[in-house]
Amino acid sequence: MREREVSKKLQLLQSVQPNMLVLYQIRKRISAKKQREQKFSMFALLTAVIVLTFIITIIYFPFTINKVLASLEVAIATNQYDKAKIAVAYADSQFSLMKKNQFKKRDIKPISQSLALANTEMDGLKLMGEKGKYTSLQCLSLYIAYHDSLEAMEKAMAMEIVSSQDEHTQMLLLAELKKYDEQSERKIHKYKK
Amino acid sequence: MNGLYQQYASSIFRYAYFKVSDYEIASDLTADTFIRFWKVLKKEKIVKPKAFLFAIVNGFIIDYYRKRKNQKKIGLDVIDERLLGFTDRNEEAFARKQEIEIVYANLGKIKKEYQDVLLFYYVEELTIKEISYIMNKNENNIRVLIHRALRALKKLL
Numbered sequence: 001m002r003e004r005e006v007s008k009k010l011q012l013l014q015s016v017q018p019n020m021l022v023l024y025q026i027r028k029r030i031s032a033k034k035q036r037e038q039k040f041s042m043f044a045l046l047t048a049v050i051v052l053t054f055i056i057t058i059i060y061f062p063f064t065i066n067k068v069l070a071s072l073e074v075a076i077a078t079n080q081y082d083k084a085k086i087a088v089a090y091a092d093s094q095f096s097l098m099k100k101n102q103f104k105k106r107d108i109k110p111i112s113q114s115l116a117l118a119n120t121e122m123d124g125l126k127l128m129g130e131k132g133k134y135t136s137l138q139c140l141s142l143y144i145a146y147h148d149s150l151e152a153m154e155k156a157m158a159m160e161i162v163s164s165q166d167e168h169t170q171m172l173l174l175a176e177l178k179k180y181d182e183q184s185e186r187k188i189h190k191y192k193k
Numbered sequence: 194m195n196g197l198y199q200q201y202a203s204s205i206f207r208y209a210y211f212k213v214s215d216y217e218i219a220s221d222l223t224a225d226t227f228i229r230f231w232k233v234l235k236k237e238k239i240v241k242p243k244a245f246l247f248a249i250v251n252g253f254i255i256d257y258y259r260k261r262k263n264q265k266k267i268g269l270d271v272i273d274e275r276l277l278g279f280t281d282r283n284e285e286a287f288a289r290k291q292e293i294e295i296v297y298a299n300l301g302k303i304k305k306e307y308q309d310v311l312l313f314y315y316v317e318e319l320t321i322k323e324i325s326y327i328m329n330k331n332e333n334n335i336r337v338l339i340h341r342a343l344r345a346l347k348k349l350l
Contacts, residue, residue: 003347010311010346014207017206030227
């Protein structure tokens, strides 16, 4: 057999072809895979953006992220005692953060907001307690802890005012702390009566 | 991309089928080839699409064999009827089918490199340049391979 005849025989293999249905099914599979990949890359991109935003927020806006988390916790708490406890802990942590940042001016507003929240939630507590939720003793205990916390914050603020140059905003915060502290003291006295 | 699919899907499928002797696997490999092609096309321009498609499917076939851990040679006696497309059940059609199967079976008996080069050159009608790109050999080597492969098959037919 000549090589030419062999090559013609090989060309017979060209008649081996997939039918239209197979080609259509393969094409459908390709389209489906393309769509899935496109959706996945959109999803991956979105996730990356969200994660990056979250990381940036945590690093550069710790007060903001704490506020969001605390607000969420307070919102989902099932009773007033838990809400108040969370809000007081939040105010404490915000103040510690401010202290760590050396009482920067831009941190005063978030502290003020956290104190306002704590005060509001504490104010919502019923001194007699709520049946099945919290007792009056728990209430008293929380008020004492809150009062101690506010006193510590006042002292820290007072010391800072002496040494810093930015007195005005810090004085305003100190005044707020004194006001809340007086309110908490009044509540404690009511208990003792 | 649609145009390229219409133009080359059949060839890619056929080549994959001849290499793996399995209809379903050949379908999978064809789909994977075009998906890979599409991914590359998104990033860069492809100058030789036909050669590139064959290079991709060739790579997938090598991976397939590697996973199976044995080199399954092509050349079963029987080609899947769905691929032969004969609507006539007459003697002529039967004889033609047999002829195809004889070539296919004997192709499986020669060296893998010879099988590849003959399929590329005579069945898929790729140019020497394209085959040298796919097989990563220079054009002279490809010419020599074709000549030797043809001789090897001639001895069997």
